[in-house]
Amino acid sequence: MSTLVDSPQPVGTLLRSWRERRRLSQLDLANQAGVSPRHVSFLETGRSRPTRTMLLRLSDQLDIPLRERNTLLLAGGFAPAYPEHSLSAVPMAAIAAAVGQILEAQLPNPTVVVDRHWTMVDGNAAVALFTDGCAAHLLEPPVNVLRLSLHPDGMAPRIVNLAQWRAHLLHRLDSQIAATGDPALRELAAELSRYPSDNGDGAPECHEGAGLVPGALVVPIRFATAAGELAFLSTTTVFGTPLDVTVAELAIETFYPANPETAATLRRNAGR
Numbered sequence: 486m487s488t489l490v491d492s493p494q495p496v497g498t499l500l501r502s503w504r505e506r507r508r509l510s511q512l513d514l515a516n517q518a519g520v521s522p523r524h525v526s527f528l529e530t531g532r533s534r535p536t537r538t539m540l541l542r543l544s545d546q547l548d549i550p551l552r553e554r555n556t557l558l559l560a561g562g563f564a565p566a567y568p569e570h571s572l573s574a575v576p577m578a579a580i581a582a583a584v585g586q587i588l589e590a591q592l593p594n595p596t597v598v599v600d601r602h603w604t605m606v607d608g609n610a611a612v613a614l615f616t617d618g619c620a621a622h623l624l625e626p627p628v629n630v631l632r633l634s635l636h637p638d639g640m641a642p643r644i645v646n647l648a649q650w651r652a653h654l655l656h657r658l659d660s661q662i663a664a665t666g667d668p669a670l671r672e673l674a675a676e677l678s679r680y681p682s683d684n685g686d687g688a689p690e691c692h693e694g695a696g697l698v699p700g701a702l703v704v705p706i707r708f709a710t711a712a713g714e715l716a717f718l719s720t721t722t723v724f725g726t727p728l729d730v731t732v733a734e735l736a737i738e739t740f741y742p743a744n745p746e747t748a749a750t751l752r753r754n755a756g757r
Contacts, residue, residue: 496560569730593755601734645707716743
């Protein structure tokens with residue numbers, strides 16, 4: 486189990502930062518938490534010292550990620566409330582088994598497991614459809630799936646609607662940054678934004694909804710392969726009510742066929 490270092494910021498400063506990130510006034514937060522605005526003000530300015538119970542209550546109301554809740558508790562002088570185990574640790578056996586079952590059950594659909602920084606934790610055999618032809622340096626662990634997707638030496642040259650898919654991924658990343666304030670994600674977003682946004686034909690970058698077929702319900706990824714162009718819809722699965730930092734940060738991304746032709750190709754490749 487990992488150990489977190491002491492927060493460099495006072496607990497009141499952290500509380501105010503999270504409240505402002507959620508765009509709540511002191512009155513809003515006080516009403517939600519069942520305390521007085523004066524008490525929230527005193528906590529933020531350091532005039533009052535929060536109890537462990539109060540920090541956990543405010544964390545719930547502010548929807549603070551578990552990792553950052555531990556940081557908040559440490560800043561307040563308390564021990565972390567949420568453990569963090571590696572997926573291979575003994576206490577994580579049931580989680581690891583569930584992940585393995587999901588990956589196997591999703592075949593022949595490509596499925597990856599990622600952490601909070603979009604590092605690939607695991608994946609099923611069908612992921613090779615996407616990674617085939619990618620540069621070796623992008624496939625050396627730790628593999629970042631967003632970098633792999635948008636890098637010119639990765640999947641990008643084979644993504645037919647690259648500008649559209651790029652805009653979609655960057656929008657998701659921006660939303661994650663807004664929710665977590667994670668500086669590593671900010672660095673990743675800055676890196677990805679410097680990558681080319683077209684397939685070399687000079688096509689301008691488009692916004693997320695541009696170029697969609699009328700009546701389309703989601704943004705697809707259209708991918709060129711030796712078997713022809715394939716189209717996928719993606720879904721994200723997370724664990725409900727996590728109490729471990731690692732579990733809270735795991736996400737399982739599955740790519741389902743968006744048309745019968747893609748479904749047939751996946752079954753053919755899997756020998757089904």
